Amino acid sequence: MTVTWTPEQILGLAPDASAAKAAKEQAVLRRWSGLGHSAAAAWGLCQGSAKEPYRAQIDLGEPAFRCTCPSRKLPCKHTLGLFLLLANQPAEFRATAEPAWVAEWLEQRKQRAEAAAERPAKKERKEPDSAAQAKRAAQRETRVQEGLADLELWLKDLLRQGLAAVVTLPPRYWETPAARLVDAQAPGLARLVRELPGVCLSGEGWQGRLLERLARLYLLLEAYRRIDRLPPPEQAGLRTLIGWTQNQDALLAEPSVTDRWLVVGQRVDEEHSGPVGQSPLMRVQRSWLWGESTGQAALCLHFAMPGQPLDASLLAGSCFEAELVYFPAAFPLRALVKVRRSPPTPLAGLPGYPDLHTASAAYAAALASDPWLAAFPLAVQNVTPLRAGEDWAVQDLAGRQLPLAARFSRGWELLALSGGRPLDLFGEWDGERLLPLSAGLPCAWYPLT
Amino acid sequence: MPASSLPPSSDPEPLWQELTAAALVGVERQPPAAPEGDGPLASFLRAALVGHPATGPATTDPAADLLRLAAAVSLYRRAGRLPPHSAAPLPPACPPDERPACSLAAGQHLASIIGGLGPSQWPEVLPEWLAAAARAGRRIPEMQLAALLERGSADLSLAPAILPVIGRRGEWLAAQNPRWEWARPLDPAAWHTGRGPARRLLLQRLRAIDPAAARELVASTWKEDPAVERAAFLGALQVGLSMADEPFLESALDDRSKEVRRTAIDLLACLPASRLVQRMLARAESCLALETGRWPLRRVHLVVTLPAACDPAMVRDGIASHPQPGIGERGGWLSAILRAIPPAHWSRKFAKPAAELLALAAATEWRDLLHGAWVAAARCHPDPEWGLALLALAPGSPQLLDILPAGQREAAIIDTFKSRPPADGMALALAFQQPWSSALTRLVLQRLRAWYLALPSPQGDYHLRQSVRILGLYMDPNLLSEAAGLLPAPAEKGSAWEQAIQSLLDLLTFRQQLYKEIQAQ
Numbered sequence: 029m030t031v032t033w034t035p036e037q038i039l040g041l042a043p044d045a046s047a048a049k050a051a052k053e054q055a056v057l058r059r060w061s062g063l064g065h066s067a068a069a070a071w072g073l074c075q076g077s078a079k080e081p082y083r084a085q086i087d088l089g090e091p092a093f094r095c096t097c098p099s100r101k102l103p104c105k106h107t108l109g110l111f112l113l114l115a116n117q118p119a120e121f122r123a124t125a126e127p128a129w130v131a132e133w134l135e136q137r138k139q140r141a142e143a144a145a146e147r148p149a150k151k152e153r154k155e156p157d158s159a160a161q162a163k164r165a166a167q168r169e170t171r172v173q174e175g176l177a178d179l180e181l182w183l184k185d186l187l188r189q190g191l192a193a194v195v196t197l198p199p200r201y202w203e204t205p206a207a208r209l210v211d212a213q214a215p216g217l218a219r220l221v222r223e224l225p226g227v228c229l230s231g232e233g234w235q236g237r238l239l240e241r242l243a244r245l246y247l248l249l250e251a252y253r254r255i256d257r258l259p260p261p262e263q264a265g266l267r268t269l270i271g272w273t274q275n276q277d278a279l280l281a282e283p284s285v286t287d288r289w290l291v292v293g294q295r296v297d298e299e300h301s302g303p304v305g306q307s308p309l310m311r312v313q314r315s316w317l318w319g320e321s322t323g324q325a326a327l328c329l330h331f332a333m334p335g336q337p338l339d340a341s342l343l344a345g346s347c348f349e350a351e352l353v354y355f356p357a358a359f360p361l362r363a364l365v366k367v368r369r370s371p372p373t374p375l376a377g378l379p380g381y382p383d384l385h386t387a388s389a390a391y392a393a394a395l396a397s398d399p400w401l402a403a404f405p406l407a408v409q410n411v412t413p414l415r416a417g418e419d420w421a422v423q424d425l426a427g428r429q430l431p432l433a434a435r436f437s438r439g440w441e442l443l444a445l446s447g448g449r450p451l452d453l454f455g456e457w458d459g460e461r462l463l464p465l466s467a468g469l470p471c472a473w474y475p476l477t
Numbered sequence: 478m479p480a481s482s483l484p485p486s487s488d489p490e491p492l493w494q495e496l497t498a499a500a501l502v503g504v505e506r507q508p509p510a511a512p513e514g515d516g517p518l519a520s521f522l523r524a525a526l527v528g529h530p531a532t533g534p535a536t537t538d539p540a541a542d543l544l545r546l547a548a549a550v551s552l553y554r555r556a557g558r559l560p561p562h563s564a565a566p567l568p569p570a571c572p573p574d575e576r577p578a579c580s581l582a583a584g585q586h587l588a589s590i591i592g593g594l595g596p597s598q599w600p601e602v603l604p605e606w607l608a609a610a611a612r613a614g615r616r617i618p619e620m621q622l623a624a625l626l627e628r629g630s631a632d633l634s635l636a637p638a639i640l641p642v643i644g645r646r647g648e649w650l651a652a653q654n655p656r657w658e659w660a661r662p663l664d665p666a667a668w669h670t671g672r673g674p675a676r677r678l679l680l681q682r683l684r685a686i687d688p689a690a691a692r693e694l695v696a697s698t699w700k701e702d703p704a705v706e707r708a709a710f711l712g713a714l715q716v717g718l719s720m721a722d723e724p725f726l727e728s729a730l731d732d733r734s735k736e737v738r739r740t741a742i743d744l745l746a747c748l749p750a751s752r753l754v755q756r757m758l759a760r761a762e763s764c765l766a767l768e769t770g771r772w773p774l775r776r777v778h779l780v781v782t783l784p785a786a787c788d789p790a791m792v793r794d795g796i797a798s799h800p801q802p803g804i805g806e807r808g809g810w811l812s813a814i815l816r817a818i819p820p821a822h823w824s825r826k827f828a829k830p831a832a833e834l835l836a837l838a839a840a841t842e843w844r845d846l847l848h849g850a851w852v853a854a855a856r857c858h859p860d861p862e863w864g865l866a867l868l869a870l871a872p873g874s875p876q877l878l879d880i881l882p883a884g885q886r887e888a889a890i891i892d893t894f895k896s897r898p899p900a901d902g903m904a905l906a907l908a909f910q911q912p913w914s915s916a917l918t919r920l921v922l923q924r925l926r927a928w929y930l931a932l933p934s935p936q937g938d939y940h941l942r943q944s945v946r947i948l949g950l951y952m953d954p955n956l957l958s959e960a961a962g963l964l965p966a967p968a969e970k971g972s973a974w975e976q977a978i979q980s981l982l983d984l985l986t987f988r989q990q991l992y993k994e995i996q997a998q
Contacts, residue, residue: 035589056983116585117990184540190503236493239500240555243547250533250545384560392556399552412567415653421563429563440623444650447619448570459555474620 033343038111040296043101043337047108054109057120063113065121070114071130072121074106084110085130087137089371090341094133102337168213172270175212179205179221180249183242191235194228210302216271220245222300244400264356269400274355276364284351284366287319289326290375292407292454293465294344295477301333308334315342316405316454316465317352317363318379325405326352326363341365344466345473346372359398361405378452378468380407384428391457406457410450413442422453422462433463438476442467445474487516489554496547508539509546518553522546571649578644579615583994586987587617591624601950602988603628605912607638609995616644626650626657633659636678668694673706680713688717692725704734711740718744723751730793742795746817747857753794757817760784760791764811767827767837779837781847783807784814808846815850819858831866855880865889873901875908891917899924907947918952922963929965942977949981954988 042048054074061081063072071085076097084095084106091111093103103111114121126134182205186194202225209218220241227238248269255263268274293316301310313330330339342365349369354360381387387408394401411422411430420432420439432439432455445451445467452468467474492512499509511526512519525545528535536542578584590603610617617625622643629639636659643651643660651660658671659678663686667679684691695710702710711729714722722744729741730753745753763782770776787796787810796813804812824831838847848870855863856879864881871877872893878886890909894902894917906913906921913921925944932938945964952960961982 035585056979057986058979058982116589183544184538187500187540187543188503188505190501190506192501193503235501236497239497239547240551243544243551246541246544247548254533388559395552395556399548414567423563423567424560427562428560430560438623440650440654441620443653444619444622444646447646447649448568459558 033111033115035112035115037343038108038115041103041111041337041340042108043103043332043335047101047105050105051108051112054105055112055116056109057113057117060110060113062127063110063121064124064127065114065118066123066126066130069126069130069134070110070121071127072110072113074109076106082106083129085133086111086114087134092137101335171212172214175209175214175217176249176252176270178208178212179217179245183246183249186242191238194238199225214271216269217245217248218271220269247399261356261360262358265358265398265400268355268357268362279353279355279364280366282353282356284353285319285322285324285363286349286351286369287322287324288347288349289317289319289352290347290379291342291344291372292316292318292375292378292405292473293477294342294475295463295465296338310334311338313338314403315344316456317342318405318407318454319352320347320379323379325361325407326354327361327405328363328365343372344475345375347375348372357398359394359401361401375468375473376471377473378407378409378454378466380409380452380454380468382409383426384408384411384424384430385426387457391459403456403458405454406462407452407454409452411453412448412450413439413446413453415439415443422464425450431461433458433461436463436476438464441474442476445469487518489518489550489557492518492522493550493554496543496550499543500547504539504543509543512546518550522549525549568653571646574616574644574646576614576616576644578618579610579613580994580997581618582997583610583615583991584618584621586991586994587621587625591621591628602984602991604635604638605950605988606991606995607635607642609992611638611641613995615642615995616647617642619646622647622650626654626660629660630656633674633678636660637681640682665690665694669698673709676706677709677713680710681716684713684716688714688719689721691717692722696725704737707732707734708736708740711737711744715744715747718747720748720750723748727752739795742817743857749819749858754817754819756790756794757814758822761814761818764814765823767829777837779834779841781811781841781843784810804846808843811843812846812850815847816853816857818854819860820851820854820863821858821860824862831860831863832869835866835870852877852880861885868893872897873904875905878905878908887914887917891920894920894924899927903928903944907944910951913951913953915953915956918956919959921948921952922956922960926963926965937973942973945977945981949984952985954985954992957982957985957989960985 039048039051042051059075060072061075064070065088068089069085069087071083073081074084074097075081082095082097084093084097084104086093086107093107093111095104095106097104097106099105202221206218206221209215209221224238224241227241228234230237248266251258251262251266252270255266258266264274294314296311296313298309299312301307311332311334313332315328315330317326317328318324319326328342332338348371351366351369352363353366355362355364381390387406391404391406394404408422408424411424413420413422413432415421416429416431419434420436420442421429422432423429442464453462453464454466454468455462455464457463464476466476496509499507512522526535526542536545579587587606590606625639625643626647629635640660647660648662651657652662658667658675661667663679663682665679665683668676671679680691680694683694692714695714699707711726714726726741726745729737730745732738732741742753745751746757748754764784766780766782767777768780770778784791784807791810794817796810820831823834827834829837835848835851838844838851841847848867851863852867855867859880859882861882864877864885867880868874868877868889878889881889886909890902890905893905902920903924906917909917925941925948928944929941932941948960964978964981966978
């Protein structure tokens with residue numbers, strides 16, 4: 029196994045906190061027998077509360093998990109415990125040939141993967157009912173137009189009253205237009221509107237920030253009025269912002285970008301999938317990839333509802349060769365992994381712009397293509413972290429200083445890593461503050477989430 | 478905000494301030510004004526307001542106008558913003574570390590101990606890991622420094638174990654966070670600026686390196702410090718106590734605070750050459766004597782004469798003038814006198830071994846007084862002969878373990894196992910909270926097995942399980958397989974005994990790996 033998973037990353041795969049705790053309890057040698065591993069998989073027998081021991085196995089490529097216990101959680105505590113044992117005490121696993129039950133499962137997985145690769149070809153043969161599709165599309169278009177018109181009136185109304193009155197408004201004031209947008213089948217816009225109350229509470233300078241957000245929303249509306257005059261990538265980007273989803277199967281047929289991709293940073297957030305207080309918290313995993321030769325960044329998003337596991341195929345701190353397909357947009361960022369060409373290897377350091385001036389210029393160019401860019405992947409080399417009062421900042425060799433996000437909680441770890449000397453940093457830049465996701469030193473990569 | 482270095486026609490800030498102000502008030506009260514000036518930005522904005530092929534037709538709505546202007550200006554600002562130059566220089570970098578870092582696996586062990594990940598939910602394992610790393614001359618990986626320093630702040634008793642393994646990087650890091658001032662490089666100047674706990678820690682650390690300097694620090698602020706602090710500082714002088722401290726301690730006998738006087742007396746009593754001990758020797762001269770009985774038996778017995786009076790000099794030396802329960806007033810004086818005198822003095826004076834003197838004392842009516850006083854005296858002046866003799870009288874009392882010199886304690890426990898009923902040895906072993914040798918481990922394992930087999934319902938016995946837990950923490954982890962073999966297997970699954978055995982074996986495996994990884998490159 030060339031890439032080592034740390035115990036924290038393994039526990040991050042658990043569907044919830046109680047599963048993680050149970051996994052820790054299972055990760056003791058006493059319970060396991062018949063531990064073994066091969067190039068592709070690891071397996072073991074765990075003595076549980078039943079008479080027969082449970083058979084747990086892991087396919088190390090993806091990774092994928094399977095266990096004979098009756099639990100419905102995936103990965104279950106036995107497989108996670110097995111994985112933890114593999115990470116902590118690899119010497120206990122004998123390198124032998126796979127037993128029959130492991131080989132059988134791996135074979136099944138391979139067959140299923142081959143079948144899935146053939147399926148898009150089969151699907152195309154089924155003719156979609158184009159008339160019904162067109163009618164639904166036209167209906168949606170009408171609804172969206174109405175929703176946008178409503179939003180425009182609401183925006184103008186707000187500016188007429190004045191933003192100073194906003195502090196006295198109840199939460200309903202923000203929730204009503206958002207709900208209307210959801211009804212108008214524009215969920216992306218609804219999400220943007222739901223973020224506005226948070227901006228009002230963001231502390232000093234909130235007035236300017238709120239005006240900026242409202243102005244950008246208005247810009248989106250004006251742009252949509254002229255959407256037919258825009259080039260296709262811009263059109264697709266606008267539609268995605270408003271809330272149209274991209275057909276992922278159709279996307280996979282598009283031309284791909286082949287490169288050696290470095291998984292430079294990753295973070296998992298919890299977001300509400302609908303109105304706050306009424307909808308469950310969904311976990312969103314943002315994995316940032318950086319192409320070694322193209323120098324292009326890509327963002328892979330994965331979602332998980334409560335109780336479901338997150339996708340584990342992109343391990344932060346690894347790199348692999350693959351074909352990626354970008355979602356069409358003015359500034360291409362979001363992408364899907366189409367085909368992986370090599371197994372992952374550990375990352376030794378970070379790429380990046382040489383200084384903050386170059387990085388800012390890149391950000392400006394990105395903004396010119398996509399004014400609604402929310403998080404820009406910023407990789408910069410040779411910056412030194414330092415404490416600025418109560419907050420953190422990084423300074424490049426030219427002396428320019430960039431403040432770090434207030435929600436960044438690993439400032440002391442970053443400072444300890446640097447020892448007052450420059451290191452490389454990757455994070456998400458929102459125009460005001462940088463949220464670091466990982467740091468790179470010569471021949472080493474460290475996560476900061 | 479710093480003065481802008483842009484020419485006025487390109488600087489968006491004043492325009493943005495105006496727009497924000499207008500938005501706050503609301504366009505009903507103040508419609509947006511067309512921007513003036515001849516820079517490219519202003520021209521573009523004016524065009525946007527009146528209608529232009531690039532920006533679309535004019536809006537008829539002042540609110541829409543404001544939004545258009547705001548969108549353009551905010552984007553312009555955002556795209557053109559460069560991170561400002563910082564005026565202050567960077568703080569100095571950390572000097573390179575000489576100690577090698579521990580291996581990656583050892584670092585992961587530490588992470589799991591601190592974070593409660595993995596099978597190591599026992600908080601006692603952290604001091605053991607730290608001590609093993611310090612012995613191996615390693616420092617911890619940089620990423621773990623913040624977490625370990627936080628642990629130290631939460632529990633200052635861990636500080637002496639943490640300090641040797643954080644390395645120069647850790648000291649440099651601690652210097653920048655007020656919460657971690659206890660880990661900063663030793664700076665005697667901080668004595669005058671710190672608060673109570675920090676000053677106490679500074680004193681402890683300095684005393685370990687330079688006892689004289691530490692004492693001088695205490696003396697320098699002696700008059701201004703409050704009584705509670707004075708007593709604590711004086712107590713810290715126990716480390717590295719020597720005759721050089723005697724004059725200062727003697728002067729502390731006249732202090733206003735009773736607690737300070739008490740601490741000074743306790744410390745002086747540990748220095749055989751101090752004036753206090755000399756005074757006590759003089760007083761005790763007439764108190765104990767050996768007399769030979771009449772013919773024909775000529776039995777020797779110990780004659781105890783209580784002191785007649787308590788003069789002010791005796792009060793100054795801590796001989797309280799209040800009666801103590803069970804002993805009486807003059808008995809209390811004798812007890813206080815005897816506590817300060819090294820027991821070896823009596824062996825020399827009477828030319829008899831300690832065991833014999835203890836037997837003679839047991840024959841008198843003052844048996845308890847003498848025994849108690851000699852135990853206290855042995856604690857102040859550790860003496861192998863007297864320690865063993867006192868322990869032999871009360872073999873199962875763990876409190877007597879610390880009157881033995883440190884190096885002898887384990888040997889004494891093993892002797893107790895061999896010569897006394899096993900319960901005594903167990904009581905001592907379970908109180909011996911340091912890593913055990915393999916010999917002691919085997920004895921304890923055998924005793925545990927015998928104890929288990931002798932109990933009517935061993936599976937539910939709480940004390941037995943507690944002993945198993947202590948066994949896991951301190952026994953030699955290399956004897957894991959012997960332990961697994963000797964301890965009886967649990968009969969029912971899921972019982973408390975089964976969990977105890979499981980935890981024991983998990984803990985032993987973990988500790989075994991811990992040592993292996995720290996030694997590894």
